[in-house]
Amino acid sequence: MTSPKLIALWITRRVGWKTVSGLLCVAVMTVFVVDNTQTVHQKIQRSAFFEAYMRLLAQQSSPKGCRANHSFREADMLLQLYNNISLGRVKRISIPELYHLGDAQNYTQFLNTLISKRKRGPLLQGYLNNTGGSTWDRFYKSISQYHLYHPYENNVINDLLKDVSTRPIVSSAFKGGGSQFKMLLTFDNGARGLFKPMRYPRGVDTFLNYFYFDDFERHTAEIAGYHLDKVLGFHRAPPTVGRVVNMTLDVLMHGTSEVKNKTYVSPDGNLCVHNHCRLHCDHICGSPELLEGSVSVFLPNETLSPRSLNTRHPYSPIWRRTIKAEWESDPTYCERRLKNNKNNTEYTSGRLLLDIIDMAILDFFTGNMDRHFYERFTEFGADTFLIHYDNGKGFGRAKDDCMTCLAPVQQCCMIRLSTLAKLVKLYQGPDSLGQVLRDSMTSDPLSPILLDHHLDALDRRVGIVLKTIHRCIKGKTSWSSVVIDDGYM
């Protein structure tokens, strides 16, 4: 914060807004009367103090962060504490300058500064000498130990998403694994994408009597999940885009023989396909032949760059209606099994637990309870990010908040400093999470992806995460045991 701004803030805090406004009016009148050789306007414009004061006044009257839509007393207290620590007003605790929040700085500027300091790390070995020039090749070559893609190589991702949403499809096959209907699409350049079809129109909520595993996924949640991961500065989700598939051309004509055999015209005259899977594989129909869905860029070939598949998530939910998982019934689960588990150093040291917490925050924002396993690129060992894919169970209910999704944060009472800084910034404004996500998603060909009430819910959820963190700090009476600066962002 600039020093005139600090002075303005200090005076305002001491004597109150009204008094300062009154004094300012008197000062303006005096300037006007005493010296009329220059206009009052010019004189006022010169004053740094005046400018700082007006900026603060504008923010006081119309905050636009998440807080403007949903404020929580405890989140406000955390915001104040955060800023006080940044200003050096709290003994023995400090926040590195990189994470200080300027009032007027917009979120994207703040995020970009943060990201520019992120470690790059080594790239995937299997692609180092790849000379292919497709957008997929360029993307694979940029995957590093610390991120799936680099935001400053934006053109790669933009070009890639354009290709995924427009390139001719030359083959479509059923994709096994998991419980939802999926197709593996191959494009005319041999590259691949994972297609998830629309199961619900945008306005349909998850039925209240459904468990999370009863529900279909939403293609819009896959697209929004990618954008949300991106605007939160994680860059750990495979680029995903909306696409309208032609059931005749892309599925019937270019389908594998298995797909062709399972394509039919419904009594309503629509071209449909069916497949048998574990849970949700009923019939997918075009209207009459067009079908919208999401396509995620397929990750690198697994033989070249293996991923640790099927590592059980410590907060995995149970596929049962009547039994609870251990973590659901034992609030000491994190302390006992993860944080202080001497038999399992995976969670007691390194970045893993904080990555699980980042993912829990992402899942709380979307309402996605569907985390059974986690995956990462094996060649980077434990010092690498978790891949944020499979976001399709999100955005089912805007009115409710998935508090069980937040269990890792509530129980472990930890958060990465960089993640906290982003959330506090979004809470403070001038931008809110709903707004930055809306802006990001306008680039998708199927925009609008989310209806407004889902965007508004995100602003509420930012406040709830901060409230949870504030409770942790109060409960443990220690900032530094809760807010961890491990240097990752």
Ligand SMILES: Nc1ncnc2c1ncn2[C@@H]1O[C@H](COP(=O)(O)OP(=O)(O)OP(=O)(O)O)[C@@H](O)[C@H]1O
């Ligand atoms: N973009 C991708 N590139 C490569 N592999 C992927 C991609 N997306 C998903 N996968 C792989 O396919 C598996 C199944 O995908 P996904 O989890 O999205 O399916 P699902 O049917 O929703 O599964 P579930 O029933 O567990 O929710 C993932 O665990 C992952 O290993």
Ligand SMILES: [Mn+2]
């Ligand atoms: Mn899924």
